[in-house]
Amino acid sequence: MSQVEKKAGLLRRTSSSKKPLKEKVVLMYDEIFAKEDPAKNNPRFWDELFLMKVNLEYLESKLESVDGEEVQRIQDNINSLFHHCIQALGEEHQIKVVNALQTLCALFRGVHQKNKSASGFDIINMLMGFDKAEQRMKDLMERLDSLLCGGGSESLKSLCLKLLLCLVTVTDNISQNTILEYVMINSIFEAILQILSDVSSRGQHGYDAVVLLALLVNYRKYESVNPYIVKLSIVDDEPTLDGMGMVVHQALTEYNRQYKDKEEENQGGFFSTFTSMVGSMFIADADEKLSVQTNEAILLALYEAVHLNRNFITVLAQSHPEMDIPTTPTTPTPTTPTTPLGTTPPSLDMMNNPELPLDPNLQTSNLLITFLKYASIVMQDTKDEHRLNSARLCLIILTCIAEDQYADAFLHDDNMNFRVNLHRMPMRHRKKAVDKNIPSRPLVCAVLDLMVEFIVTHMMKDFPMDLYMRCVQIIHKLLCYQKKCRIRLHYTWRELWSALINLLKFLLSNETTLLAKHNIFHLALLVVNLFNMFITYGDTFLPTSNSYDELYYEIVRMHQVFDNLYCMVLRVSTNTGQWKEAASKVTHALVNVRAIVNHFDPKIESYAAVNHISQLSEEQVLEVVRSNYDTLTLKLQDGLDQFERYSEQPKEAAFFKELVRSISLNVRKNVSLNTLSQGVLLKEFSTIS
Numbered sequence: 001m002s003q004v005e006k007k008a009g010l011l012r013r014t015s016s017s018k019k020p021l022k023e024k025v026v027l028m029y030d031e032i033f034a035k036e037d038p039a040k041n042n043p044r045f046w047d048e049l050f051l052m053k054v055n056l057e058y059l060e061s062k063l064e065s066v067d068g069e070e071v072q073r074i075q076d077n078i079n080s081l082f083h084h085c086i087q088a089l090g091e092e093h094q095i096k097v098v099n100a101l102q103t104l105c106a107l108f109r110g111v112h113q114k115n116k117s118a119s120g121f122d123i124i125n126m127l128m129g130f131d132k133a134e135q136r137m138k139d140l141m142e143r144l145d146s147l148l149c150g151g152g153s154e155s156l157k158s159l160c161l162k163l164l165l166c167l168v169t170v171t172d173n174i175s176q177n178t179i180l181e182y183v184m185i186n187s188i189f190e191a192i193l194q195i196l197s198d199v200s201s202r203g204q205h206g207y208d209a210v211v212l213l214a215l216l217v218n219y220r221k222y223e224s225v226n227p228y229i230v231k232l233s234i235v236d237d238e239p240t241l242d243g244m245g246m247v248v249h250q251a252l253t254e255y256n257r258q259y260k261d262k263e264e265e266n267q268g269g270f271f272s273t274f275t276s277m278v279g280s281m282f283i284a285d286a287d288e289k290l291s292v293q294t295n296e297a298i299l300l301a302l303y304e305a306v307h308l309n310r311n312f313i314t315v316l317a318q319s320h321p322e323m324d325i326p327t328t329p330t331t332p333t334p335t336t337p338t339t340p341l342g343t344t345p346p347s348l349d350m351m352n353n354p355e356l357p358l359d360p361n362l363q364t365s366n367l368l369i370t371f372l373k374y375a376s377i378v379m380q381d382t383k384d385e386h387r388l389n390s391a392r393l394c395l396i397i398l399t400c401i402a403e404d405q406y407a408d409a410f411l412h413d414d415n416m417n418f419r420v421n422l423h424r425m426p427m428r429h430r431k432k433a434v435d436k437n438i439p440s441r442p443l444v445c446a447v448l449d450l451m452v453e454f455i456v457t458h459m460m461k462d463f464p465m466d467l468y469m470r471c472v473q474i475i476h477k478l479l480c481y482q483k484k485c486r487i488r489l490h491y492t493w494r495e496l497w498s499a500l501i502n503l504l505k506f507l508l509s510n511e512t513t514l515l516a517k518h519n520i521f522h523l524a525l526l527v528v529n530l531f532n533m534f535i536t537y538g539d540t541f542l543p544t545s546n547s548y549d550e551l552y553y554e555i556v557r558m559h560q561v562f563d564n565l566y567c568m569v570l571r572v573s574t575n576t577g578q579w580k581e582a583a584s585k586v587t588h589a590l591v592n593v594r595a596i597v598n599h600f601d602p603k604i605e606s607y608a609a610v611n612h613i614s615q616l617s618e619e620q621v622l623e624v625v626r627s628n629y630d631t632l633t634l635k636l637q638d639g640l641d642q643f644e645r646y647s648e649q650p651k652e653a654a655f656f657k658e659l660v661r662s663i664s665l666n667v668r669k670n671v672s673l674n675t676l677s678q679g680v681l682l683k684e685f686s687t688i689s
Contacts, residue, residue: 025052029059032077033066039080046084050096056106063110071126079129082107086136089143094153101159104140105166108179112170120178127179137182148191154204157195161208162671164188168215169668172661175220183216189231196243206247207298211667214301217308218660222649233308244305245315249367251298252374259377259423294378294390297663302371303393306400307648316368316401317410369420371397372446376422379454382464389659395470398447399646402477411444411478412487420446425457444478445491451475455499459506465518468503472526473643479533480641482541490543497534497554500527505561508568521572521582524565528589531555533640535592552596552625553618556604559597566590592634599632600625 022030028049031038039045066074081103088100111127121130128136147160164183171177195201195209202209216228235241305312375394382388401407410416417440451471458464475496482489504527507520514520538548555562565586572583607624608616616624648656 023052023055025049025055026058028052029055029062032081033062033070033074034077035073037080038077046080046088050084050088050091050099050103051093052099054099054102054106056102059103059106060110060113063107064114066114075126075129078107078111078126079132082128083132083136086140086143089140089147094156097147097156098159101156101163105163108163108167108170120176124179134182137179138186141183141186141188145186145188145191148188149194154201157201157205158208161205161212164212165208165215165667165671168212168219169664169671172665173657174215174218174660174664175223175657177219180216180219184219184227187227187231189213189216189228193235193237193240196247197237197240198243202243202247206243207251210244210247210301211297211663214297214304215660215664215667217304218300218656222653229308232304235309236311241305241309241312241315242318244301245312245318245367248298248302248305249370251295252302252367252370255295256370256373256377263423294386296386296390296393296659297667299374299390299393299397300659300663303397303400306397310404310406313401313404313407316371316407317366317416319364319366319416364418366418368401368443369418369446372420372443372450373422376424376450376453379450379467380423380425380457382458382467383462386662388464388467389655389662391464391467392470392655393659395467395474396646396652398450398474399470399477402447402474402481403645405481408444408478408481408485411447412442412482412485412489414442416443417441418443418446420449422446422449422453424453441491442489444489447478448475448491448496452496452499455503459503461513463510463514463518465514465520465523468523469526472500472523472530476526476530476533477643479530479541480643483533483537483641486540488541488543493534493542493547494550494554497531497551500530501554501558501561503527504565508561508564511568515579519579519582521569521579521586524569525582525586525589528565528586528593529640531593532589532637535596535634536637536640546622549622549625552600553622555593555596556600556621556625559601562590562593562597566594589637592637595634596632600628603628 028038028045031045042048085100085104085107088096091097091100107127111123115123115126118126124130124133127133144160144164147156167179167183168174168177174180192209192213195205213228213232217226217232219226219228221229306316371394375391375398378387378390379394382391401411419438419440420443421438451474454467454471458467481487504524507514507524511520534542534551538551539545542548542551569583569586569590572579573581573587604616604621604624607620608614613620
């Protein structure tokens, strides 16, 4: 029995020698794949077809099995099927609409699957006829828009979005899907916004709508004018932006909750007790168990909103009570036929309720806090490709936020304090932080904590250079804002200085290994210039004069690291080689750090000798520092408070192209034909015969 025949519905066997009978719908499909017009002998053929329950597997596999010559022979019938599907979408008979939507999905998938190497024009021709394609797609998009915006069944709206996601993701590279040109011309942008702005629609369809929008924005974004990019960039309707933020917030909250549940599950019982007895040998195994599937699709949507629309920045800061989504799964309803990819769907009650009950005991939260918590989880382990992509995208989003003046204003607002419980990687040399000890501070402190945490925990053989560069640049951009606005942030700056010095130490210790893959001098220059930023402008943004003294104390205390760095870059810059110029820049950047070390070292030694002290305390060293500022000479360095603004094109284009490809494959897998819940849909409309 052929593969296609296997997928045909079996009704009954009359005897062992006879073939099983096929479902009527399968026989009708066979008529479509014959040369004759199926309506020639049966004028009601198309009416009857859409009253039959669709056999998705059979139809798709039949399309995939058609060879080149057969395609030409049956093209008129396939075109006719496509045309009648669109007509059926306008029927009052809901069963017909359901079956037409599912048939269209099978058509898009089946034709693309069979003709992967064919041009987009050939596929369009096979599906709808090239001469009629413009009108067919116009009619299709208008019908889908009408179904999405109308007051009809929520199941049909859900199915429309599934069809659109199916259409957008049929090719691995979204920009090679020529049919999407018609989706650009016949925009459904307003329909997506309507879903997001309406509380009820958002609760049931918001996730798919946001993912669909994120994908459409990435269609040929560097090659032509994409109307979805243009329209998204100028949205200023508050309910719509809030709705988009709510969808992203709930998806990230659900991810954080799943991770927290796994973490608590992993820490409980005998295993946890046994692990604590024998040390941290099981940490790696424990981390593997804590792995939760990342959600790049929703992260991409957040990025596009932050990057393209300045008005969305206000959504990041909108406060509401922090509430955990109930862990008890919600009972599936006919209006949610599928599970959003990457996460369990957020509770519908949470998605539907714009005004959460206020409780004075509840911690206040917002989208940015939820995002920072998410980032602190996915940035822990960057060995897996998906988590590496998520970590990189998180840092790109933070880069966009750090460059935005309004975002910087609320990040540093002393009247907006939050207690942000970031997740920290288990490490042998430190204890797990207790949530209750976390102080309430401006949000920029949590961003800096996240950067410090990453710097401290990823000094490893497979060094994520790109992520380190982004971390240090985010810190620099925040410091530039603080310097510009003279904001004296009460932050534990010594933790940052210590992390940066240890990073330099790591680069020195692994010079040979790292230089085989990376330009470590670029990163070293960024780190040294952060210290130059503190040295030159620290008196304008460090909280107290004592903080400035502590900066000098750390530089003098860890002078050996800076001395070794200077020797290394001097050696490389005086030899001919590919790193000569890069190393030379670091040599020049170290001038003030070396001046501080050379100035205070003799003073400290003299103080120790005069007072007959073999080892000075921190307070004694600080006393020497304070009393010898007057004689210190430093050079004014230009451009320390300048930075190159983020630009997606051309630097990030390759990354986003691969990311969108990965997301598209994931969406395609999750919106499989088997997840369209025919049983649920047909049961809902079974009252219509």
